[in-house]
Amino acid sequence: MRTSDLPQMRSLPxxxxxxxxxxxxxxxxxxxxxxxxQLDLITEGDPADFLYVVTDGCVELxxxxxxxxxxxxxxxxxxxxxxxxxxxxxxxxxxARTVQKSRILLIPSQNVRAAFERDxxxxxxxxxxxxxxxxxxxxxxxxxxxxxxxxxxxNRLLRYHSxxxxxxxxxxxxxxxxxxxxxxxxxxxxxxxxxxxKPYGVDVDGAAVRLNDLDGLVTLAKPNPLIDDRGx
Amino acid sequence: MRTSDLPQMRSLPxxxxxxxxxxxxxxxxxxxxxxxxQLDLITEGDPADFLYVVTDGCVELxxxxxxxxxxxxxxxxxxxxxxxxxxxxxxxxxxARTVQKSRILLIPSQNVRAAFERDxxxxxxxxxxxxxxxxxxxxxxxxxxxxxxxxxxxNRLLRYHSxxxxxxxxxxxxxxxxxxxxxxxxxxxxxxxxxxxKPYGVDVDGAAVRLNDLDGLVTLAKPNPLIDDRGx
DNA sequence: CGACGATTTGAATAGGATCAATGGGAGTGG
DNA sequence: CCACTCCCATTGATCCTATTCAAATCGTCG
Numbered sequence: 265m266r267t268s269d270l271p272q273m274r275s276l277p278x279x280x281x282x283x284x285x286x287x288x289x290x291x292x293x294x295x296x297x298x299x300x301x302q303l304d305l306i307t308e309g310d311p312a313d314f315l316y317v318v319t320d321g322c323v324e325l326x327x328x329x330x331x332x333x334x335x336x337x338x339x340x341x342x343x344x345x346x347x348x349x350x351x352x353x354x355x356x357x358x359x360a361r362t363v364q365k366s367r368i369l370l371i372p373s374q375n376v377r378a379a380f381e382r383d384x385x386x387x388x389x390x391x392x393x394x395x396x397x398x399x400x401x402x403x404x405x406x407x408x409x410x411x412x413x414x415x416x417x418x419n420r421l422l423r424y425h426s427x428x429x430x431x432x433x434x435x436x437x438x439x440x441x442x443x444x445x446x447x448x449x450x451x452x453x454x455x456x457x458x459x460x461x462k463p464y465g466v467d468v469d470g471a472a473v474r475l476n477d478l479d480g481l482v483t484l485a486k487p488n489p490l491i492d493d494r495g496x
Numbered sequence: 497m498r499t500s501d502l503p504q505m506r507s508l509p510x511x512x513x514x515x516x517x518x519x520x521x522x523x524x525x526x527x528x529x530x531x532x533x534q535l536d537l538i539t540e541g542d543p544a545d546f547l548y549v550v551t552d553g554c555v556e557l558x559x560x561x562x563x564x565x566x567x568x569x570x571x572x573x574x575x576x577x578x579x580x581x582x583x584x585x586x587x588x589x590x591x592a593r594t595v596q597k598s599r600i601l602l603i604p605s606q607n608v609r610a611a612f613e614r615d616x617x618x619x620x621x622x623x624x625x626x627x628x629x630x631x632x633x634x635x636x637x638x639x640x641x642x643x644x645x646x647x648x649x650x651n652r653l654l655r656y657h658s659x660x661x662x663x664x665x666x667x668x669x670x671x672x673x674x675x676x677x678x679x680x681x682x683x684x685x686x687x688x689x690x691x692x693x694k695p696y697g698v699d700v701d702g703a704a705v706r707l708n709d710l711d712g713l714v715t716l717a718k719p720n721p722l723i724d725d726r727g728x
Numbered sequence: 729c730g731a732c733g734a735t736t737t738g739a740a741t742a743g744g745a746t747c748a749a750t751g752g753g754a755g756t757g758g
Numbered sequence: 759c760c761a762c763t764c765c766c767a768t769t770g771a772t773c774c775t776a777t778t779c780a781a782a783t784c785g786t787c788g
Binding site for chain 1: 540541559560561562564565566568579580581583584586587589590612613616619620622623624626627628629630631633634635636637638640641642643647680718720722723728
């Protein structure tokens with residue numbers, strides 16, 4: 265890694281409170297690389313050799329079984345992925361590929377575990393991150409088990425809307441096919457779900473979405489902070 | 497907690513490697529209680545006051561939204577629940593109730609966090625447990641998104657079968673309604689799924705299940721270690 | 729302009745949910 | 759011991775949701 269990148273890495277929540285020498289040791293072992301879009305980074309089943317930290321761009325976590333494939337999550341800066349596999353020294357449960365050109369920090373698993381043992385502040389940060397990931401999946405799981413496809417879409421739109429400043433309109437942050445897979449439906453069904461939401465003031469034009477009847481949409485969606493709120 | 501219970505608690509994986517004085521402090525603050533069946537222990541949305549450790553019996557984690565309810569997981573000895581909420585000092589994402597009469601250790605959240613800060617071995621054990629929980633939910637989520645109801649049931653039967661010694665028959669460990677909810681389907685649909693599996697040698701009599709055509713069932717189920725194997 | 733991929737739409741099908749009714753123990757009280 | 763009740767599980771019928779397959783449309787990029 266180039267010395268000029270160190271300060272930026274140092275300011276990441278994961279590293280900011282760790283001891284200086286431990287940080288330096290960790291970074292000496294790490295690689296900061298830029299990958300093009302649509303590049304496969306890891307494959308589920310492989311041993312966890314690195315912890316990944318997305319510092320720029322976007323990474324899709326996905327999984328396959330039988331002939332099927334589904335998007336599990338999308339990781340944006342500054343997010344880690346595959347943390348649990350690294351800590352358990354186990355195989356990856358998910359595959360990962362870049363969505364866009366992305367800058368990613370790779371830290372060898374052994375070094376992560378060593379730093380975890382040695383540096384208490386780092387251990388605490390790791391645990392907070394991991395606990396956050398855990399709660400994120402639990403919410404996704406509740407979303408899928410307790411809601412219909414239309415409700416999932418409605419709530420997702422409300423989430424993007426508030427994340428983007430609640431201006432009455434929003435931009436879909438990913439391809440519709442990706443959003444469909446993330447929400448656990450086919451692209452065709454997503455299209456139909458958007459049509460179902462049209463009477464609730466949802467107007468779609470490409471990636472641009474206008475919400476013309478927020479109250480109506482909220483009544484339909486019945487958002488639940490224990491599913492929809494991030495970071496709680 | 498009674499002094500006579502201490503050695504047993506001490507031998508739990510979560511506590512066995514922690515420092516003696518830290519362990520004693522933690523246990524002085526903790527409660528070991530026996531609860532009857534079908535008792536509500538916690539409700540989602542409540543602040544995380546305690547970490548729960550199931551030492552005997554069985555606890556169901558479930559969640560509600562709109563009018564719907566679903567089983568998220570079942571915790572048997574020795575398992576913890578609500579660990580992430582405790583570490584993040586956040587509200588519970590799931591409710592919990594006893595399935596059977598159960599003996600449960602309750603440790604105040606503050607003390608868990610304090611011990612986590614002070615005792616490195618405990619912190620390591622906590623992290624292993626949390627990482628295991630995380631991977632568990634990821635597997636559940638993959639199961640639900642990548643498989644049909646019949647496939648989920650077939651794989652679940654194979655799992656119980658191998659957990660119970662692979663003798664050719666198995667006992668369903670929970671009510672069928674609970675298993676249905678855990679697998680993300682209605683009781684009616686579970687019944688029909690069992691019928692669908694009959695041609696594959698699955699004979700059901702109450703909670704007793706015989707698998708008369710393991711190869712056939714495996715061919716249908718296509719088990720995947722990255723979904724079905726526990727503890728990896 | 730032409731090709732390709734993404735999205736949308738339509739039609740048919742399958743998978744699962746709902747509603748209603750029946751069968752079958754386990755437990756209760758006579 | 760038996761009748762009764764209650765709850766769980768099963769079955770049937772129907773409805774609704776979502777998937778599949780096919781085709782058309784749209785936009786982008788070379």
